[in-house]
Amino acid sequence: MTVTVKTFARLADAAGALSNDRSARFLGGGTLVMRAVNEADPAIQTIVRSTDPGLLHIALSSGRIELGAGVTMAAVLAERDLAFLHPVARAVGGPAVREAATVGGNLFAPSPYGDFATALLALDATVTFAGGMGQRELPLDEFLGRRERASSLVSALAFKRPAAATFRFTKVTRVHPKGISVLSIAAQLPLASGRVTGARIAYGAMGQTPLRAKAAERALEGRTLDVAGIAPALAVAVDGTSPVDDPIASAWWRREILPVHLRRLLLDAALA
Template identity: 60%
Template sequence: MPLEVRTTSTLSEAASLLQAERTARFLAGGTLLMRAVNEGDVSFSTIVRTTDPAFGRMRAAGGRIELGAGVTMAQILASRELAFLHPVARAVGGPAVRTMATVGGNLFAAHPYGDFATALLALDARLQLASGFGVREMALEEFLQARERGPRQLVTAVSFERPSDPTAFRFRKMTRTHPKGAAVVTIAALVPASGGRVSAARVALGAMAAQPIRARAIERALEGRPLTAEGVAAAVAAAAREGDPPTDALASAWYRRRVVGVVLRRLLLGEV
């Protein structure tokens, strides 16, 4: 089937095209979309792409970080200001994938992918969404919860607060193949401490549900506790009750529930 590629010079034109043609798909880095094309997916016959410079723009210097949805993992790895996100970007595929894979595309990547989205969830990111009617903001968590049900929208940018203490941001991905396998479990956490005790932690889990999720039982169990073996024990126990992990070729749901607490304990205690 012929495939039409429409290139727009602005994000708003791209959003209007996507809205007008419900089966059109947006092309970012193409690491997933072009694979679908090559595998003969005929559910769409139009691809929309944009050359709008805003799509790949980063504002990483200040307290509020803004990443255009077209920013790639390689761009993040090249930014000194985003050093705290380098372990996250490095966890996405191999070097060839990272050259193309975008922040926005990661928000749509189905299980077991979505490592960057998991980190953004722990950072409480907000999205800018464009439609033919204009631009609106939405919390990433709300977006992910509705991702499978809602209409496809164009994500133009992502923004979040820079952690005041970069060491409070933690990320760990467990895989079966190294160095670039897909996730058995991914955990991102922001664990600010005040007087040696955790205050207002945010923890997100990847590969523990159909999409990345906030782990509220873990967050509650960490509140007011020190990051010691004893202090994190309740959070580690709570981890097995979070989410609804899928069974796939990488791991069973049972295994994911068994292992998530182990990964969480290592992440919180800084163990290898």
């Protein structure tokens, strides 16, 4: 089977090529899409790529962070000012995968992949798309639920920098240090007078895509991060989840261990 590779200098042109061809896939770092091509996946007949430098940009300010969709996990790890995201980037595959794997590609990686997307969901990120009609934005939350994701070209992700020490991440794997997720949890836990206000918690591998733990978020509102304060959140930790059975773990096991790891994360106890 022949696969056509189309390279565009402008992202808008790449977006046009992607939206006009259902057999086309955008090439990020290629860790998944090239594996599919090598396995002769008949659904992929065209690879669209772009040399637009905007894909690689990292814009850091005290208030806002913007990452081009082509920024790799290795590039995140090289940025000292993104130290709070280093545990997340380090959790994606081994060193070779991290050199290529992009933050944009992570939004499309099937569950149980998607560790970085889980963190971005807890950070309330917005997704920017390239298109012939100009750029448009959507909350990541909304984007992850959409069916027509495959024909969109993500150009960047943006989010407010979390206040110091409010962002937490953990990943549970069977193989250390670079195993695939049994599950992952990311949380942004702002405090006012020692009480949680406006928590955002996201789970990876607990559904078809990373998802918000909305019941746990609500139950944490106004509570303290101690054993008594987090008990209501743990009681509803699995609400709204729909994990799958796969060779890594059963859905039953994922539901069983989720509250255990959420407890550790919320108490900031030694993360497994």
